[in-house]
Amino acid sequence: MRVFPVYAPKLMIKHVRIFLNGAIWVKDLGRLEFEKGRFMLPKKSQPKIKQAVVELNALIEAQNQLALLA
Template sequence: MRIFNNYQPLLIAKHVKTFFKGRLYIRGRGAYLYAKGMLVMPEQADARHRATVQEINRVIGQLNTPQTAA
């Protein structure tokens, strides 16, 4: 289990993408599970938990998309 003391979506997204499956804890936001390189939405999620999962999964999606060089 990885513990993040600060909420940094990019750092958390890189961790989830790299380790693919596991658990993490964000201080002030709670515990999260991730599988297949994405955070898993729990059945009984409150609004803050739901928003965090959606934001981090969006960042993971952006990391997976190839960037075109200008």
């Protein structure tokens, strides 16, 4: 599990694209798990965690679309 002392979306996405399955820990959000290159929404989560997961998955999808065009 990698620890991120700050919320850094680009670094987190890079980590997820490399490892595909696992977990990361972000200082203000806590533990975020990912499978198959996508962040998984915890069953019980605060609104800021849900917003972060949606944002990160949107950024991953955008990068995937750019890779298909290249």
